[in-house]
Amino acid sequence: MHYGADYNPEQWPEEVWPEDVARMREAGVTLVSLGIFSWARIQPSEHEFDFAWLDRVIGLLHEGGIAVDLATATASPPPWATVAYPEMLAADENGTPYWHGSRQHYAPSSPAYRRLAAALVTRIAERYAGHPAVVLWHVNNEYGCHLNTDYSDAARDAFRGWLQQRYGSIDAVNEAWGTMFWSQRYGTFAEIFPPRHAPYSHNPGQLLDYRRFTSDMLLECYRMERDIIRAAGATQPVTTNFMGAFKPVNYAQWAAELDVISDDLYPDPNEPESFREGAFHGDLMRSLKPGTPWLLMEQASNAVNWRPTNAPKAPGQLAAQSMQAVARGADGILFFQWRQSRAGSEKFHSGMLPHAGTRTRTWREVTALGRTLASLPDLPAGDGSARVALLIDWENWWAIENPDHPVPLDYLSLLRGWYDAAHRLHVQVDLLPPTADLAPYDVVLAPHLYLLTAQAAANLQGFVHAGGHLLVTAFSDVVDEYDRFRPGGFGTQLRDLLGIVVEDFGALVPPGSAGPGQQHARVRGEAVAFEGSLLAEEAHAVDADVLARFDGGREDGRPAFTVADRGDGRAYYLATVPDDGGARQVLQQVFAGAGVEPVLPDLPPTVEAIRRGSLLTVINHGTDAAEVGLRGEDVLGGGALDGVTLQPFGYVVVRTGG
Numbered sequence: 081m082h083y084g085a086d087y088n089p090e091q092w093p094e095e096v097w098p099e100d101v102a103r104m105r106e107a108g109v110t111l112v113s114l115g116i117f118s119w120a121r122i123q124p125s126e127h128e129f130d131f132a133w134l135d136r137v138i139g140l141l142h143e144g145g146i147a148v149d150l151a152t153a154t155a156s157p158p159p160w161a162t163v164a165y166p167e168m169l170a171a172d173e174n175g176t177p178y179w180h181g182s183r184q185h186y187a188p189s190s191p192a193y194r195r196l197a198a199a200l201v202t203r204i205a206e207r208y209a210g211h212p213a214v215v216l217w218h219v220n221n222e223y224g225c226h227l228n229t230d231y232s233d234a235a236r237d238a239f240r241g242w243l244q245q246r247y248g249s250i251d252a253v254n255e256a257w258g259t260m261f262w263s264q265r266y267g268t269f270a271e272i273f274p275p276r277h278a279p280y281s282h283n284p285g286q287l288l289d290y291r292r293f294t295s296d297m298l299l300e301c302y303r304m305e306r307d308i309i310r311a312a313g314a315t316q317p318v319t320t321n322f323m324g325a326f327k328p329v330n331y332a333q334w335a336a337e338l339d340v341i342s343d344d345l346y347p348d349p350n351e352p353e354s355f356r357e358g359a360f361h362g363d364l365m366r367s368l369k370p371g372t373p374w375l376l377m378e379q380a381s382n383a384v385n386w387r388p389t390n391a392p393k394a395p396g397q398l399a400a401q402s403m404q405a406v407a408r409g410a411d412g413i414l415f416f417q418w419r420q421s422r423a424g425s426e427k428f429h430s431g432m433l434p435h436a437g438t439r440t441r442t443w444r445e446v447t448a449l450g451r452t453l454a455s456l457p458d459l460p461a462g463d464g465s466a467r468v469a470l471l472i473d474w475e476n477w478w479a480i481e482n483p484d485h486p487v488p489l490d491y492l493s494l495l496r497g498w499y500d501a502a503h504r505l506h507v508q509v510d511l512l513p514p515t516a517d518l519a520p521y522d523v524v525l526a527p528h529l530y531l532l533t534a535q536a537a538a539n540l541q542g543f544v545h546a547g548g549h550l551l552v553t554a555f556s557d558v559v560d561e562y563d564r565f566r567p568g569g570f571g572t573q574l575r576d577l578l579g580i581v582v583e584d585f586g587a588l589v590p591p592g593s594a595g596p597g598q599q600h601a602r603v604r605g606e607a608v609a610f611e612g613s614l615l616a617e618e619a620h621a622v623d624a625d626v627l628a629r630f631d632g633g634r635e636d637g638r639p640a641f642t643v644a645d646r647g648d649g650r651a652y653y654l655a656t657v658p659d660d661g662g663a664r665q666v667l668q669q670v671f672a673g674a675g676v677e678p679v680l681p682d683l684p685p686t687v688e689a690i691r692r693g694s695l696l697t698v699i700n701h702g703t704d705a706a707e708v709g710l711r712g713e714d715v716l717g718g719g720a721l722d723g724v725t726l727q728p729f730g731y732v733v734v735r736t737g738g
Contacts (some may be wrong), residue, residue: 082412108450257285362408396729460693545647579624609660
């Protein structure tokens with residue numbers, strides 16, 4: 081179990097470094113991420129490198145028994161680089177460059193940026209590949225975080241090359257994008273530009289491809305650095321830090337390129353149910369690389385600096401959130417950062433060692449957590465405890481949020497609605513792409529797969545016929561991989577599986593929007609009764625049983641919730657977006673039919689239970705004490721448990737043998 085933080089010694093005089101190592105040992109730190117924003121210190125000018133200071137820091141850490149996650153320092157080019165090579169600057173959709181003075185101002189597709197980054201990484205990797213302190217490599221940092229879409233001339237040139245490689249001919253591009261619409265037909269690749277500022281809507285096929293291109297350019301940068309590290313003879317694992325479900329970067333595609341998944345997580349203490357965000361992050365990270373533990377690379381020890389209001393964490397919340405990650409498969413708990421900065425944009429961001437020193441609650445909680453993590457037994461990587469899979473598809477995300485749809489849909493919020501409903505029912509969930517192996521699961525939730533490839537559709541059909549229970553929701557199976565309608569209407573690939581035909585999407589006025597129109601659609605059935613929003617589809621049951629119908633409004637009496645038995649399995653369809661209570665009702669019916677039960681029954685709303693092999697972690701995220709009926713061996717406290725009272729942000733780890 082690793083424990084530590086980002087460490088930025090270049091921000092401090094050298095006489096502070098030995099004190100840092102001593103305090104790290106006191107806190108139980110075992111690993112620090114080093115050099116993430118050190119490009120200017122390592123390379124003061126193009127032809128000058130200074131590694132003496134870094135040698136001393138790594139030596140001090142190694143002598144203190146603290147391992148190093150060594151960064152490649154490429155996330156923030158120094159001013160000399162962009163002054164000498166302004167073509168490496170990224171640009172906004174108006175062509176205006178993003179200047180240095182902040183961070184992440186580079187164009188990922190820029191040959192100048194890549195050349196300079198490659199030279200830097202080569203020198204770092206050759207120098208430290210065999211250093212015994214280095215146990216992990218940290219490529220760049222939070223790819224795409226602040227600047228996730230570049231419209232520069234470098235991007236223009238790279239996009240043309242990317243299209244030529246993907247499609248082979250300009251005619252194929254025209255066909256994929258449907259460019260006969262609005263006289264957009266291209267005669268050569270040289271006529272194609274990034275989707276820069278335009279008077280009205282962009283071509284949706286081009287927008288989708290530009291999302292793909294953007295993620296691919298960042299991935300090319302990652303691969304370049306990783307391959308340089310490997311070429312230098314480094315055998316340590318290589319990672320880069322993800323940021324939960326981050327729209328611009330297709331993490332499902334990237335996961336295979338990383339040796340270990342790492343994640344940055346900053347739930348808002350002002351939000352009473354922010355613990356569900358932590359649960360979602362953890363389940364996604366575990367699912368991206370099944371069977372391989374992941375690292376919580378960044379979190380805050382207390383307050384952050386970048387929200388409108390930066391609340392501190394409540395007493396005990398730091399440990400509760402950390403143990404939540406461990407329970408969901410993390411084998412490392414790290415923070416941003418070790419020592420709170422004295423200057424710069426993030427000086428109000430908390431650190432493990434606060435600016436106010438070691439007589440602080442933060443320091444006491446940090447050191448206590450270090451002792452707890454050190455006392456944990458060996459943890460299983462993951463045993464397939466989840467019987468439910470929730471499908472997440474980045475390319476569908478990009479397509480469904482293109483403009484000019486019946487109603488705006490926030491894909492992540494919709495996904496989170498279903499995830500949160502399952503979480504409230506205390507059912508453990510994996511998050512997978514729709515082409516993943518679904519055989520281990522009893523239930524698959526497939527919300528709003530607007531863009532559904534033939535491969536994914538066949539996978540869902542096979543899952544149901546083999547005995548699985550599938551829930552498909554409104555606005556699914558609408559377009560192909562180019563964001564074009566398929567011939568034959570909507571839902572053509574899943575029509576026979578679901579036994580329904582959708583003729584119209586029945587857009588509703590989004591809740592909270594001004595103006596006349598129907599905002600909600602009542603749904604009534606024997607087992608469900610709730611309000612739907614956003615969509616009330618005009619669907620016809622051809623070969624399916626109707627479980628609930630719309631009650632009132634335009635679609636009065638039409639099917640709203642259906643089920644069809646197919647092969648050894650069952651396929652459900654929901655023609656609207658349910659409210660929170662409705663989502664739980666629908667899931668309860670689906671789960672009951674598949675025999676899926678909660679990890680632990682009868683838990684209070686703010687208590688969660690997570691299984692990791694034979695270990696069951698139960699955490700109270702509420703502000704009141706909670707009684708939990710639980711039996712087993714108390715792993716941290718010792719002895720047998722027969723019921724437990726969890727104080728606010730209290731937790732218990734129990735060995736159940738299950």
